[in-house]
Amino acid sequence: MTTTEQTPAAPAGVPAPAGPTRRWQRRLLAALAGLLAAAVGLGVGQLVSGFIRPAAGPVVAVGDAVITMTPEPVKSFAIRTFGQNDKNALVIGTLILLALYSLLVGLVGLRSRRLGVLGVVLFGAVGVVAALTRPAGSAWDALPSVVGAVAAAVTLLALLRPLTPAAAPAEPTDDEAVMERLRGVLTSTDRKGAGLDRRRFFVLGGVALGVAAVTAGGGQLLRRRFDVADARGEIRLPTPSSPAPRLPQGADLSTQVDGLTPLFTPNRDFYRVDTAITVPQLRPAQYRLSLTGMFDAPHTYTLDDLFNRGDLIERDVTLTCVSNEVGGNLAGTARWLGVPLGAFLRENGVRSGSSQLICRSSDGMTIGTPTRAALETPDAMLAFGMNGEPLPVEHGFPVRMVVPGLYGYVSACKWLTQIEASTFDAFDAYWVQRGWAPQGPIKTAARIDTPAALRPVKAGRRAVAGVAWAQGRGISKVEVQVDGGEWQEAQLSPESEADIWRQWMLPVDLQRGMHRITVRATDGTGQLQTQDRVDPYPDGASGWHSLQVLVS
Ligand SMILES: Nc1nc2c(c(=O)[nH]1)N[C@H]1C(S)=C(S)[C@@H](COP(=O)(O)O)O[C@H]1N2
Ligand SMILES: [Mo]
Numbered sequence: 001m002t003t004t005e006q007t008p009a010a011p012a013g014v015p016a017p018a019g020p021t022r023r024w025q026r027r028l029l030a031a032l033a034g035l036l037a038a039a040v041g042l043g044v045g046q047l048v049s050g051f052i053r054p055a056a057g058p059v060v061a062v063g064d065a066v067i068t069m070t071p072e073p074v075k076s077f078a079i080r081t082f083g084q085n086d087k088n089a090l091v092i093g094t095l096i097l098l099a100l101y102s103l104l105v106g107l108v109g110l111r112s113r114r115l116g117v118l119g120v121v122l123f124g125a126v127g128v129v130a131a132l133t134r135p136a137g138s139a140w141d142a143l144p145s146v147v148g149a150v151a152a153a154v155t156l157l158a159l160l161r162p163l164t165p166a167a168a169p170a171e172p173t174d175d176e177a178v179m180e181r182l183r184g185v186l187t188s189t190d191r192k193g194a195g196l197d198r199r200r201f202f203v204l205g206g207v208a209l210g211v212a213a214v215t216a217g218g219g220q221l222l223r224r225r226f227d228v229a230d231a232r233g234e235i236r237l238p239t240p241s242s243p244a245p246r247l248p249q250g251a252d253l254s255t256q257v258d259g260l261t262p263l264f265t266p267n268r269d270f271y272r273v274d275t276a277i278t279v280p281q282l283r284p285a286q287y288r289l290s291l292t293g294m295f296d297a298p299h300t301y302t303l304d305d306l307f308n309r310g311d312l313i314e315r316d317v318t319l320t321c322v323s324n325e326v327g328g329n330l331a332g333t334a335r336w337l338g339v340p341l342g343a344f345l346r347e348n349g350v351r352s353g354s355s356q357l358i359c360r361s362s363d364g365m366t367i368g369t370p371t372r373a374a375l376e377t378p379d380a381m382l383a384f385g386m387n388g389e390p391l392p393v394e395h396g397f398p399v400r401m402v403v404p405g406l407y408g409y410v411s412a413c414k415w416l417t418q419i420e421a422s423t424f425d426a427f428d429a430y431w432v433q434r435g436w437a438p439q440g441p442i443k444t445a446a447r448i449d450t451p452a453a454l455r456p457v458k459a460g461r462r463a464v465a466g467v468a469w470a471q472g473r474g475i476s477k478v479e480v481q482v483d484g485g486e487w488q489e490a491q492l493s494p495e496s497e498a499d500i501w502r503q504w505m506l507p508v509d510l511q512r513g514m515h516r517i518t519v520r521a522t523d524g525t526g527q528l529q530t531q532d533r534v535d536p537y538p539d540g541a542s543g544w545h546s547l548q549v550l551v552s
Helices: 019-052 058-069 072-111 113-132 139-163 175-187 198-226 229-233 303-307 341-347 371-376
Strands: 289-293 313-320 331-340 356-361 366-370 381-386 400-402 416-422 445-450 460-469 475-482 487-489 502-510 513-523 545-551
Touching: 019 058, 019 072, 019 113, 019 139, 019 198, 058 072, 058 113, 058 139, 072 113, 072 139, 113 139, 139 198, 303 381, 313 381, 313 400, 331 341, 341 371, 341 381, 356 371, 366 371, 445 513, 445 545, 460 475, 460 513, 475 502, 487 502, 502 513
Parallel strands: 289 416
Antiparallel strands: 313 331, 331 381, 356 366, 356 416, 381 400, 445 460, 460 502, 475 487, 475 513, 513 545
């Protein structure tokens, strides 16, 4: 034990608390000091990042790095478990880890300032490395973590000081030192003993908390400068020369069946899958789409260049994520507006030797799309409109790619800023580096929306309904089986295009008890959906969706 842990004689009249109690008190406060230091560090980091770019903030940078480094199974688990909230879960997880770490740093700092400061430096270093290894950053991105760490270290030292006496020698050796020590004891504001100035600690702690709140809030305000919501609101979408085919009367079965997915997914309900903790904010006026690589005459385009073309198309396309489980909801349908991709690529002289388009987004994401699919899929496009609005910022504003028939990870690059014509041999895109298949054609899928699994259902005639998709091939038949009986053919929403899902519906008499309902689809080529159950990794889930319902 060091002298700081000893219990000096208390002034007369003031009961001295037992040694262990104060020891614990001191440790508790030291841990709190660590926590407050971390809060100040994050707040200051947030403030500085407000001057640079939101993604440079320490928490975002570290979270981003965690996403990049997370092994695929964990990432899949996160998408499965937290769905749209996977990023919030990550940020909260990062904050909890940091909080625990900072408690420790406080405790260590009580023992040794040097080690405490080292702990802070270590965290700052993690932030710096994370920020500098982000694909789309600059050296400036390190600044928030550096300044934040300095602020945290200063805070830690300031808060630890009232918890420990001024460097008194372990054994007072001369009279002067003894007197000094005694004076310290007698004049201490902390009536409970020397070296623990609680009042001073709490005053400083309050100041730290205030600094943390003000800097974090200031950072938040500064970040608003980057927000493009207003600019998006001012955009007027052009009219397509080739509008989407008119849907037949009564096309949307969800108006008749409760719990059935609507034919078109409203933008606010559209699933979102990406690695962006802070959504990229691209200013429409500054937007550029550049073409590089294997093109004979590559151009760079502004948003107006794209809007003012005479060959704009509007198409209905269902987007699907490769991470979607059997029965999952990582799929959505929208009416997209944009530039026909095939014509666009030919115009720039894409070379026949190119097998892969490396699509880059402003945040450094790379999505590798087969050149052939981009050229030959009739409804493939550079989309800037979604369900009659400019693309929502989370869905890729101002421009993304849409190629029907391919999972999003190989076709649907959001915040698209560059297309490099290349080959599959030359480059593995982000998800391929993580073991996902380079080519990702969408597998035939059917999902039961209603009744919901294990939700009580009333006996009688009930509509069993859902959606089925096989983009590019279309759906020709959906069959339903109850308790292993005969396969019954379901009614389908009217055939419109092969690129969107079809709703299906079948009235079924359900008696009391547990029942198993299974669905399977046949695609437009007559191919029955495979019954083989496989997980999404590495090229998409397959198998028949089946669930149990309790009928009462
Ligand atoms: N820039 C960027 N684009 C991206 C992704 C991403 O992480 N970053 N994810 C892809 C994946 S895996 C899918 S399934 C679709 C999802 O598009 P949505 O979020 O608009 O539904 O976007 C694709 N485009
Ligand atoms: Mo995806």
